[in-house]
Amino acid sequence: SRDGHQHSAECGHYHVPAPEDGKTGDCICSSNIDVIPCECDEHSLETFNKQTVNPLLQQMMGRVFFRYFKVNLERECPFWVDHDRCSIRDCAVETCTREELPVSLRSLPSAKTPSQGQMDKACAMEKELSSVDTSLTNEQKVDVSNWEGLNDDNFCVMDDEDSSDCTYIDLSKNPERYTGYSGPPANRIWRAIYEENCFKPSEEFSAYSLARAMQLETCVEKKAFYRLISGLHSSISMHLCAEYLHPFGRWGPNYEEFFRRFDDSVTDNEGSSRVRNLYFTYSMVLRAVLKASPRLYAEQFYTGDPVDDELIRKDIRQFLHSLSHFRLRFDEHKLFCGDHIHKEQFRHHFRNISRIMDCVGCEKCRLWGKVQTQGIGTALKILFSDTAHMENLNLKRSEIVSLWNTLGRLSSSLIHLEMFKKALEAKPELAQPSPNEPNVIPFAPSAPVSSNRFEL
Numbered sequence: 503s504r505d506g507h508q509h510s511a512e513c514g515h516y517h518v519p520a521p522e523d524g525k526t527g528d529c530i531c532s533s534n535i536d537v538i539p540c541e542c543d544e545h546s547l548e549t550f551n552k553q554t555v556n557p558l559l560q561q562m563m564g565r566v567f568f569r570y571f572k573v574n575l576e577r578e579c580p581f582w583v584d585h586d587r588c589s590i591r592d593c594a595v596e597t598c599t600r601e602e603l604p605v606s607l608r609s610l611p612s613a614k615t616p617s618q619g620q621m622d623k624a625c626a627m628e629k630e631l632s633s634v635d636t637s638l639t640n641e642q643k644v645d646v647s648n649w650e651g652l653n654d655d656n657f658c659v660m661d662d663e664d665s666s667d668c669t670y671i672d673l674s675k676n677p678e679r680y681t682g683y684s685g686p687p688a689n690r691i692w693r694a695i696y697e698e699n700c701f702k703p704s705e706e707f708s709a710y711s712l713a714r715a716m717q718l719e720t721c722v723e724k725k726a727f728y729r730l731i732s733g734l735h736s737s738i739s740m741h742l743c744a745e746y747l748h749p750f751g752r753w754g755p756n757y758e759e760f761f762r763r764f765d766d767s768v769t770d771n772e773g774s775s776r777v778r779n780l781y782f783t784y785s786m787v788l789r790a791v792l793k794a795s796p797r798l799y800a801e802q803f804y805t806g807d808p809v810d811d812e813l814i815r816k817d818i819r820q821f822l823h824s825l826s827h828f829r830l831r832f833d834e835h836k837l838f839c840g841d842h843i844h845k846e847q848f849r850h851h852f853r854n855i856s857r858i859m860d861c862v863g864c865e866k867c868r869l870w871g872k873v874q875t876q877g878i879g880t881a882l883k884i885l886f887s888d889t890a891h892m893e894n895l896n897l898k899r900s901e902i903v904s905l906w907n908t909l910g911r912l913s914s915s916l917i918h919l920e921m922f923k924k925a926l927e928a929k930p931e932l933a934q935p936s937p938n939e940p941n942v943i944p945f946a947p948s949a950p951v952s953s954n955r956f957e958l
């Protein structure tokens with residue numbers, strides 16, 4: 503092989519992994535074997551999601567353990583000069599005060615002390631950040647010992663939790679929904695993410711040409727990578743369509759927006775494959791949760807409140823039990839070949855995507871982008887791990903929180919999808935622009951986008 507690695511008979515040949523900071527790496531692989539068909543039975547997944555997964559997840563995501571996510575929203579974009587700051591109030595993330603945090607997290611680093619921060623005039627998202635208490639008592643060190651670990655094997659670049667810019671966010675107070683982040687700044691992020699797939703569609707980014715080329719693509723890993731990202735993209739789109747800000751401050755579904763993004767007739771037949779990719783990403787994360795069962799059964803889910811902790815453990819047991827009885831037809835061995843080299847390549851590319859999240863100009867989008875790329879990164883880490891030792895898998899608290907919240911997001915996307923489909927079947931006219939309501943609430947970047955940006 504040209505890079506000195508062994509060839510895998512199943513996966514074809516592969517190229518050198520991309521350097522983490524580089525945009526010049528070769529593709530993940532180019533295999534001659536057939537593309538992987540979607541093995542998921544969408545209908546049974548939809549039913550299982552509606553009847554079992556979603557109700558349980560709704561309950562679990564409301565619990566303290568899953569609500570608090572520690573994140574650094576202040577990291578600089580490593581790829582271009584970033585002026586695309588969000589300027590509408592719905593982009594801003596509400597951080598937690600120390601008193602709002604569960605006992606177990608209070609004196610861990612970065613409980614926020616509210617202060618009158620400097621508000622950037624041009625950008626309402628510039629909220630004040632907290633001073634940080636980095637001390638840990640011995641008792642708490644013992645408490646968190648299950649959460650912390652040496653994460654050698656990560657598929658995403660994790661925020662340094664000891665950084666003074668890391669702060670706890672109560673996810674339930676910062677729902678993923680329409681923010682108004684759009685236009686070239688948002689498109690540029692998606693473009694950079696898809697390009698991490700090594701696919702360079704054309705001078706002008708066109709998702710149509712990208713999707714078409716992916717249909718012809720024969721490299722299994724590359725295709726899987728694309729579908730994962732596209733599924734995440736669909737999920738984000740689904741949430742902004744389902745919880746859209748209409749004029750006069752009314753939140754609710756926007757059928758026209760859903761139609762524009764997902765209907766085959768206006769997306770050059772791309773809509774249905776975007777939906778299939780959503781199922782794909784959902785199945786992949788569900789499969790990872792199932793595979794990680796031995797590790798999750800052993801997790802203490804410590805928050806400092808024994809009653810709540812026991813309730814979560816009960817939910818988790820019930821969830822994993824139901825999942826083990828569902829016939830989930832997602833086979834990661836077929837997909838990733840279980841090959842060490844492919845794992846490394848996947849890991850490098852996915853880590854770059856997690857770094858691109860620091861370039862997302864809208865704070866709330868960045869928050870959920872980080873949660874979900876870390877969640878998918880955790881799922882990949884699980885799927886690539888040695889099955890024989892799952893109970894010893896090294897998972898940090900933030901990886902568990904992001905994995906479940908990502909599953910929660912994907913699951914609610916499927917619920918929204920069904921709602922949109924049913925509503926539009928019953929009343930197709932909902933897809934037409936409403937004469938009384940302007941559809942788009944504009945996003946105004948705080949400053950012109952710098953020309954000093956990453957280009958292919």
Ligand SMILES: Cc1cc2nc3c(=O)[nH]c(=O)nc-3n(C[C@H](O)[C@H](O)[C@H](O)COP(=O)(O)OP(=O)(O)OC[C@H]3O[C@@H](n4cnc5c(N)ncnc54)[C@H](O)[C@@H]3O)c2cc1C
Nearest residue numbers: 679680681682684688689691709732735736742776867871
């Ligand atoms: C990480 C991240 C998080 C975001 N979170 C939010 C949020 O919480 N709320 C919010 O309102 N906005 C959010 N946005 C912005 C949102 O995703 C869109 O970028 C924005 O609404 C503009 O949409 P668009 O129609 O220009 O196409 P985009 O969604 O920006 O898509 C770019 C191109 O990709 C193609 N495409 C669209 N969907 C798919 C798919 N599923 N698979 C493959 N190709 C596709 C389209 O043809 C389009 O040309 C986020 C953006 C990013 C990058």
